[in-house]
Amino acid sequence: MPTERIALVTGANQGVGKQVAKELAEHGVTVLVGSRDLAKGEAAAAEIGSGAHAIQLDVTDPASIASAAGTIRERFGRLDLLVNNAGISNTLGAGLTPEQNAAQSTASQASLDEIRAVWEVNVFGVVAVYQAMLPLLRDGIDARIVNVSSGVGSLASNADPSFPYRAIFGPVYPASKAALNAMTLAMMIELEGTDIKVNLVSPGFTSTALNNFAGTESVEDGSREVVRVALFGPNDPTGTFTRWEDATIPW
Numbered sequence: 431m432p433t434e435r436i437a438l439v440t441g442a443n444q445g446v447g448k449q450v451a452k453e454l455a456e457h458g459v460t461v462l463v464g465s466r467d468l469a470k471g472e473a474a475a476a477e478i479g480s481g482a483h484a485i486q487l488d489v490t491d492p493a494s495i496a497s498a499a500g501t502i503r504e505r506f507g508r509l510d511l512l513v514n515n516a517g518i519s520n521t522l523g524a525g526l527t528p529e530q531n532a533a534q535s536t537a538s539q540a541s542l543d544e545i546r547a548v549w550e551v552n553v554f555g556v557v558a559v560y561q562a563m564l565p566l567l568r569d570g571i572d573a574r575i576v577n578v579s580s581g582v583g584s585l586a587s588n589a590d591p592s593f594p595y596r597a598i599f600g601p602v603y604p605a606s607k608a609a610l611n612a613m614t615l616a617m618m619i620e621l622e623g624t625d626i627k628v629n630l631v632s633p634g635f636t637s638t639a640l641n642n643f644a645g646t647e648s649v650e651d652g653s654r655e656v657v658r659v660a661l662f663g664p665n666d667p668t669g670t671f672t673r674w675e676d677a678t679i680p681w
């Protein structure tokens with residue numbers, strides 16, 4: 431009998447994270463449904479069903495991260511899969527499409543407070559969770575980290591004038607994903623020579639709260655690449671940056 435796989439998905443109470451948690455659970459993975467609001471995490475875990483367990487986790491709160499790591503150590507003694515999915519596009523309030531968000535957050539107009547707030551979740555939050563969970567991943571079986579980025583953060587794509595999303599590249603959300611990509615590269619390089627694998631993925635343009643449901647893909651379709659990579663086995667690759675299906679995104 432293979433040992434059950436233990437996974438943590440951050441920001442799994444809704445959207446892409448919840449879909450990933452659901453499909454992991456359907457594949458027999460024990461999933462910790464990370465949620466900054468525990469009640470929302472519990473509701474999502476109950477909806478997903480057996481194999482899903484809520485865990486309070488605000489990626490900007492060191493005490494919350496330490497407590498989650500302690501709980502995972504106590505209950506499972508290890509972590510086999512970490513999906514860094516939690517993310518925000520802005521703090522200006524719900525109801526902004528990417529175009530509206532971009533129009534308010536050009537390099538000359540974006541407030542530094544807004545840049546810091548978004549980077550706090552999308553960049554520093556991921557690094558903080560990585561640092562706290564790495565000892566558990568080192569004790570994991572065929573451990574893997576999947577960081578959820580976005581094609582709009584690709585510096586190589588945005589350097590090309592023909593890239594269709596180039597007009598919305600700005601210092602808040604898109605640059606936060608570029609920074610996340612850089613952090614992911616740092617993790618990959620640090621973990622070369624260990625058994626821990628690291629992958630970077632972009633969902634499709636998915637209808638979620640992040641873009642005020644302007645995304646053109648369903649949560650099921652948009653989350654497909656994240657799910658596919660999160661279900662990778664020990665012989666599957668490390669160091670990739672892909673969108674559905676296995677299409678390489680330039681860094």
Ligand code: NAP
Nearest residue numbers: 441443444445446488489515516517580635636638639640
């Ligand atoms: P979503 O439905 O808004 O979900 C975002 C999740 O992150 C929510 O569970 C949210 O919790 C959580 N979160 C926000 N701040 C947090 C914090 N400080 N600590 C812990 N969790 C926090 O958006 P989504 O589209 O599913 O986004 C998931 C990931 O996909 C993000 O990294 C996003 O950048 C990426 N992505 C999305 C698209 C797209 O088209 N939707 C495209 C490319 C990449 P609350 O419910 O409490 O707010």
